[in-house]
Amino acid sequence: MTTRQKAGETRETAVRQDSDIAIVATAQLPAVRRQELTETEMLLMVVDEALGKVDLKRSDIGFSCQGSCDYISGGTFSFVPNLDAMGAWPPIHESHVEMDGAWAMYEAWVRLRHGDIDIAVAMGSGKSSTGDPAAIYPLELDPYYLAPLGLDPVSLAALQARQLIESGKSTERELAEIAARSRRDAAGNPNQQVRTAEQDVDKLLAEGYLRNPLRRSDLPPISDGACAVVLVRGPRAAELTERPAWITGIDHRSEVHNPALRDLTDSASTRLAATRAGGVAGVEVAELMAPFTAQEVILRQSLGLADDVLINPSGGALTGNPLMATGLVRIADAAEAILADGRSRTLGHATSGPALQQNLVCVLEGDNR
Amino acid sequence: MTHERVAVVGIGQTKHKKRRDDLSIAGLVREAAQRALDDARMTWSDIDAVVIGKAPDIFEGVMKPELYLSDALGGAGKPVFRVHTAGSVGGSTAIVASHLISSRVHRRVLAVAWEKQSEGNAQFGLGGGKSGSIGAGGAFAPWIRAYIRKSGAPEHIGWQVAVKDRQNALRNEYAHLQLKDISIDKVRESPMMWDPLHFLESCPSSDGAGAIVLTDEAGGDAAAADGRAPAWVLGTSMRSEPSSFNGRDPIRPQAGVDCAWDVYRQAGITDPRRQIDVAELYVPFSWYEPMWLEGHDIAPVGEGWKMVDRGETAFDGDFPVNPSGGVLSSNPIGASGMLRFLEAALQVRGTAGEHQVDGAKVALAQAYGAAAQYFAMWAVGTDKP
Amino acid sequence: MTVSTQTVSTIQFPYKRTLGPVMGRFFSELTARRIVGIRSGERVIVPPMEYDPETGNELARDFVEVGPAGTVRSWTWVAEPIASHPLDRPFAFVLIRLDGADTDLVHVLDAGAEDAVHTGMRVAPRWRDEPVGRIDDIVCFVPGERAETPEGEPGEAQEVTTMEYFSTITYTDVLSPTLVRYASNLRAGKLTGQRCPQCNRVFLGRGYCSVDAIRLGPELDEDLPDRGVVSNYTIVTPTPYPGQKETEPFARASVVLEGDEMVIAQQQILDLPVSEIRVGMRVRAEWMPEAERDAAEITSKGWGTVAGFIRGWRPTGEPDEPAEQYMNRVF
Incomplete structure (x- = not known):
């Protein structure tokens, strides 16, 4: 493991060891309202692109893991054809999680820690355009008490946002400011879907509620997309790319399922995962999977991020939300902040389940040149 | 980094039935998990992480059910992980859980796999809700025909496996089917469901769950010191290949061969037929027993059926296969792989009760999925590796 | 079209x-x-x-x-x-x-x-x-x-003791360019696939090579024969479930297209009692009448179906091919 730095310690002291694992390349398809390519084709393209960036071939991969969801894709065993994106012949060592690609990456990270392989690829893919998330998402709730009520994700996010506002932890204006900032940032990011929408806070606040207290600008778009990241262990990482994004900590935690049984204005599981992943001290950029504006406030407060931490410079899930890939995209973007933008310490976050039930935090570091 | 050694110290399963109408989904999963915890002398708070596996969500109509089940498995504040690798998922759930320990991320992990098929209809689910679903039996029947034709196996081999596994199930109180009067004649005379497969040559549809508690080496040692022998994990592997392309051998899929040899290598097995004492193979249709004996190089190609014919895979044979009764006797789909994996552990711990194979020290467990293209296997042993 | x-x-x-x-x-x-x-x-x-x-x-x-x-x-x-x-x-x-x-x-x-x-x-x-x-x-x-x-x-x-829950979800599946082309050709009575330049295998209705994981574009399109050989089959005794319309045993066969190319799985064999279907039997496609051809079964998931265009396959009466050569080719 990396010698963990104490706050204030300079980064030069970090010693990368054979057992350290880094993200060396990422690729994502731009999030779009309707992707005509199949999920398999989407995955094929992002894997090609990610491997191409570091001059690797599929035959170099020791393990791969995909994340997708039948109910989002609209088929039974819908992940089986997606295996073809890996060119699984001769047979390959791979796995699949019915979770966001961020958790596929977690499995790949666990697998790499064994030391017998050096290179892994994690992927996430989804086409939420094919169904209506408002009709599908109630199916992930308690099947006896909640699913029959048809509680859709936007309504649930609104119940959460109201408690946040009425508890004094946020304001509708702050939510509008988050929407405006996300849209401004997205305008410069070709991977995002909502790039030309209104960015003036007062104008946003003048719009009517879609689900009081949430306006359309507080909601994510419906998106299709896919993402892949290449993980490499030990010295191989530094050979493949000049400045790898080292995973100094990754952890995920669940909490009580029924949103009515927990404090919706806090995310204890995010805080715990971040602590287990080494903490947020020194983080410059945080890519938080907050498909609803109020969730960004909750995550930021739960993590205790300082005011100068750049939140979602990609534009975030609010402006591009390819379900089952959105979380991995956050980690990929946090990694690119190191790989491409020269940042030193970043954080990627993914969430799953109703009202932030389950959360994953990945802390990444780049070495000083 | 050398791996942390992994021990199975707790095992639990439900009574598998056509319909567990006494339980909710959470209740079903907890019946298995609580038994595994009790067996491990642990409580919910002792567990660091939970790994959940099941087959398609549409079977019960609950999307990503690990979210709803998190609380039922004491998941609040813990990592809860969901695996889905088609029919092999019960096995890969155990493997992913073991990796959390062998990689030294966690020390005590609960792995649970389940299916409550009676909530919906698997035939419907597999057919995508359309008429004329051929079901799993219809999908596999052609390959079975190909095996029979190529190997020259006589047709009674399938019947014999069907009888043997149901007789083994009579030793296993948890097994779904308890067919006391099973016989070759009964199998032969049962309706032809998916030619060449008779009804009694195919698996039932069950509600059920299986759970294991895995620990690091210290946990295994502590259990042993307490007089509760653990099962040590000797090797794990997963392999996948594409469903469909010209040149694929679906009778003896290369992924299954590679997966087996990966496990053998880790476990130091060079002669599987001799060095493995008992095997739990995923046999949802009787003919898959000889097919996997050959597919995992336990028997030479074309010779698997002869092992069956000679009675070597019977409970009292020298290479017992599926002493639990196997998938042919209990098939909660998502859990079926886990049941193979946990039965292997029961055997090498010497705690399999009526279905204990004498002197079992090394056991192999296997699960496969989709178009016989996803494989998960592990070998477990009495002795620490 | x-x-x-x-x-x-x-x-x-x-x-x-x-x-x-x-x-x-x-x-x-x-x-x-x-x-x-x-x-x-x-x-x-x-x-x-x-x-x-x-x-x-x-x-x-x-x-x-x-x-x-x-x-x-x-x-x-x-x-x-x-x-x-x-x-x-x-x-x-x-x-x-x-x-x-x-x-x-x-x-x-x-x-x-x-x-x-x-x-x-x-x-x-x-x-x-x-x-x-x-x-x-x-x-x-x-x-x-x-x-x-x-x-x-x-x-x-x-x-x-029990609770009914009725689930209904509608999916709108947008076809990929490959599938649109594939379906258009089927409508015109043509089976087309793409041949992988790397492994020389033909793939139907995918747009990529399942072995080499490379995308296969329209420049690789190839018309395929609508004749083939039954490589294997099963006879299914239907079980009832919601939506099931079959009541009598029915056969589903795999057909290897002539030239030992792609397999088309789960096909009906026409004008032949199910008990007489043989591995190695030569068959030819029976296309639906043009007006009835329907792309509703073509989806972006899976591996290319001919449902909605080819009603089934009819024995040609030519001598059988050797069964052993084909038997593995099911899917």
Whole structure:
């Protein structure tokens, strides 16, 4: 493991060891309202692109893991054809999680820690355009008490946002400011879907509620997309790319399922995962999977991020939300902040389940040149 | 980094039935998990992480059910992980859980796999809700025909496996089917469901769950010191290949061969037929027993059926296969792989009760999925590796 | 000839859930217009759970009657309900703290108008006329302290052990350019695939090589023969399930296209008793009449089907091919 730095310690002291694992390349398809390519084709393209960036071939991969969801894709065993994106012949060592690609990456990270392989690829893919998330998402709730009520994700996010506002932890204006900032940032990011929408806070606040207290600008778009990241262990990482994004900590935690049984204005599981992943001290950029504006406030407060931490410079899930890939995209973007933008310490976050039930935090570091 | 050694110290399963109408989904999963915890002398708070596996969500109509089940498995504040690798998922759930320990991320992990098929209809689910679903039996029947034709196996081999596994199930109180009067004649005379497969040559549809508690080496040692022998994990592997392309051998899929040899290598097995004492193979249709004996190089190609014919895979044979009764006797789909994996552990711990194979020290467990293209296997042993 | 570039399918299925002892008790009590929670340490959890959600520890079955009135703790207004919502007129989703409970209940509130709803307001249930033992036996909550109950006294609690849940989801699948081309060619009575330049295999309706994982574009299109050899088959005795129309044993065969190319799986063999189907039999496609050809079965998931275009395959009467050569080619 990396010698963990104490706050204030300079980064030069970090010693990368054979057992350290880094993200060396990422690729994502731009999030779009309707992707005509199949999920398999989407995955094929992002894997090609990610491997191409570091001059690797599929035959170099020791393990791969995909994340997708039948109910989002609209088929039974819908992940089986997606295996073809890996060119699984001769047979390959791979796995699949019915979770966001961020958790596929977690499995790949666990697998790499064994030391017998050096290179892994994690992927996430989804086409939420094919169904209506408002009709599908109630199916992930308690099947006896909640699913029959048809509680859709936007309504649930609104119940959460109201408690946040009425508890004094946020304001509708702050939510509008988050929407405006996300849209401004997205305008410069070709991977995002909502790039030309209104960015003036007062104008946003003048719009009517879609689900009081949430306006359309507080909601994510419906998106299709896919993402892949290449993980490499030990010295191989530094050979493949000049400045790898080292995973100094990754952890995920669940909490009580029924949103009515927990404090919706806090995310204890995010805080715990971040602590287990080494903490947020020194983080410059945080890519938080907050498909609803109020969730960004909750995550930021739960993590205790300082005011100068750049939140979602990609534009975030609010402006591009390819379900089952959105979380991995956050980690990929946090990694690119190191790989491409020269940042030193970043954080990627993914969430799953109703009202932030389950959360994953990945802390990444780049070495000083 | 050398791996942390992994021990199975707790095992639990439900009574598998056509319909567990006494339980909710959470209740079903907890019946298995609580038994595994009790067996491990642990409580919910002792567990660091939970790994959940099941087959398609549409079977019960609950999307990503690990979210709803998190609380039922004491998941609040813990990592809860969901695996889905088609029919092999019960096995890969155990493997992913073991990796959390062998990689030294966690020390005590609960792995649970389940299916409550009676909530919906698997035939419907597999057919995508359309008429004329051929079901799993219809999908596999052609390959079975190909095996029979190529190997020259006589047709009674399938019947014999069907009888043997149901007789083994009579030793296993948890097994779904308890067919006391099973016989070759009964199998032969049962309706032809998916030619060449008779009804009694195919698996039932069950509600059920299986759970294991895995620990690091210290946990295994502590259990042993307490007089509760653990099962040590000797090797794990997963392999996948594409469903469909010209040149694929679906009778003896290369992924299954590679997966087996990966496990053998880790476990130091060079002669599987001799060095493995008992095997739990995923046999949802009787003919898959000889097919996997050959597919995992336990028997030479074309010779698997002869092992069956000679009675070597019977409970009292020298290479017992599926002493639990196997998938042919209990098939909660998502859990079926886990049941193979946990039965292997029961055997090498010497705690399999009526279905204990004498002197079992090394056991192999296997699960496969989709178009016989996803494989998960592990070998477990009495002795620490 | 053009085809629609999208297919629409609705997956509908009734589920029957068994409830177990704790939820069973809750739903049974609902039939007598009573709401119960369960004691968990110092708290009363509503609706009751079998286990403490914080720890997983099993709870003693210590049920406590709560409500029926309560206080709104959060709400949002649904101005335009969708089919999966419990009310078909504008309503509020609410979190309600029932009197005597220590946790909130998710439910809906029929308040007429958005400005009638606020956090802290008092609400009470409107009971269903004929209880069925489901969460919507409380049709909704209404403003005020008094429950709206049907005429007459509630009867004794009925024992509820199961719950019906009907799931219906509609998917709109947009076809990939490869599939659009594939379907257009099928409409014109042509089977086309793409040949992988690396491994020389042909793939039907995929747009990529499953072995080499490379995309295969239109420049690699190749017309394929609509003749082939039965490589294997099964005869299925149908089992009933919702949507099943088959009642008699039916055969499904795999056909290897002439030239030892792609396999088309799950095909019908026409004009032949199912018992006479043989491996190695030579067959030719029977196309649907042009007017009846339909791309509804072509989806972006899976591996290329000919359903909707080829009705089945008819034996040509030519001598069989050697069975052993084909038998493995099922899928």
